[in-house]
Amino acid sequence: MADIFVTGSQGFIGKHLMRALPNAIPVEPETAQCYAPDDTVIHLANRRCKTFGDYLENVRSMAGMLTKSVDGGKIVYLSSSVVYVDKPSLYKASKMACEELCNCYRDKLRISVIRPFNVYGPGQPDEFVIPTIINKMLETDDGHSFTLENLDARRAFVFVRDLVATLINPYDDFSEAASSDLIMIADLVGTIMRIMGKNVKIYGGGYADDGPHPARLIPDLTPMQKGLEATIEYYKEKKEKECPTT
Numbered sequence: 385m386a387d388i389f390v391t392g393s394q395g396f397i398g399k400h401l402m403r404a405l406p407n408a409i410p411v412e413p414e415t416a417q418c419y420a421p422d423d424t425v426i427h428l429a430n431r432r433c434k435t436f437g438d439y440l441e442n443v444r445s446m447a448g449m450l451t452k453s454v455d456g457g458k459i460v461y462l463s464s465s466v467v468y469v470d471k472p473s474l475y476k477a478s479k480m481a482c483e484e485l486c487n488c489y490r491d492k493l494r495i496s497v498i499r500p501f502n503v504y505g506p507g508q509p510d511e512f513v514i515p516t517i518i519n520k521m522l523e524t525d526d527g528h529s530f531t532l533e534n535l536d537a538r539r540a541f542v543f544v545r546d547l548v549a550t551l552i553n554p555y556d557d558f559s560e561a562a563s564s565d566l567i568m569i570a571d572l573v574g575t576i577m578r579i580m581g582k583n584v585k586i587y588g589g590g591y592a593d594d595g596p597h598p599a600r601l602i603p604d605l606t607p608m609q610k611g612l613e614a615t616i617e618y619y620k621e622k623k624e625k626e627c628p629t630t
Contacts, residue, residue: 391416395429397428398428398429400545400548413446414445418454420454420457422456425459426460426551428462439474439477439481442478446481446485456494459494463499465596490557499558500561501540501561504542504543506618522619536569539572541563
């Protein structure tokens with residue numbers, strides 16, 4: 385019987401993946417491998433690369449997984465659209481290095497590399513753009529205002545459950561994961577405000593840099609309106625639990 389192993393199962397994406405694959409086996413990156421030709425490892429775990437040591441750990445884990453896996457096993461590697469960004473970083477370097485390691489083992493293993501763009505959905509950490517907008521809306525009374533940087537910037541997004549579907553059934557050995565083309569942050573704010581029924585003013589600041597442009601979109605399994613509604617509901621409930629009304 386084929387086994388599916390998941391690294392990073394306790395992360396934002398990993399928790400959604402484990403709900404979709406309840407029989408999957410959580411493993412640490414250092415021990416992950418395919419023990420049989422029908423096995424699959426979905427590799428989500430990744431250090432944030434604050435130090436060169438983090439970079440080395442990411443690359444070392446990927447190399448170990450590839451070398452220990454038996455011939456014919458399947459590796460699904462979650463890379464990132466950061467590889468398109470024209471700015472050096474250890475995080476970008478680790479993703480590119482791991483992708484290149486994967487390429488070296490394509491004659492031995494079945495390998496799929498997924499490059500997601502801006503993933504969003506219920507449970508995403510608060511510091512990311514969509515949770516930031518939703519939380520500011522929840523904290524700001526109608527008629528008042530808040531400031532948000534880079535309103536003119538544009539980003540491509542993918543709903544976390546659509547990314548999970550792509551991880552479970554990759555379209556080919558390499559694919560980008562974005563279900564929207566570039567969206568201006570100001571337009572995104574307007575959509576969230578409309579869904580939430582809010583009437584606030586938003587002032588922009590900061591440098592408006594565009595994110596990378598997806599060359600190809602995955603099927604839009606969840607329209608952004610529906611994805612945002614589910615995400616907004618999550619943060620509303622989270623806020624109510626943190627600040628219950630008396």
